[in-house]
Amino acid sequence: MRQVYAERCQVFVEAAKRSLSGKLDVAMAASGMRAIGWLKTKEKDAVVAERARAAGLEVLALSQFTRRNTQPGGLLLGFGASPPSELRRGVDVLASIL
DSSP: HHHHHHHHHHHHHHHHHHHHHTTTTEESSSSSSEEEEESSSSSSSHHHHHHHHHHOEEEEGGGGOSSSSSSEEEEEETTTOOOOOHHHHHHHHHHHHO
16 A cells, blocks of 8 residues: 555656646645645635635645634645546646636
């Protein structure tokens, strides 16, 4: 399973670099199956997350986990449950709505 998740992480990172550069700064953790994407736009993360959900993506706005948000907007992005082809498509969909 580690190889499967490592491949998915690699695919996600490469797709994010290719499609999200300048729109979302993706910060990968040393381990795990999720990443944080810091918005480079001035949009509120809750608005972006809602548009992403409407487009069929499962993302969460980081602001929903705080009472007072002092950070730039961000999205919690999962990649562990999706095969590589779905990850590439999801990143492209996210790029199109940003």
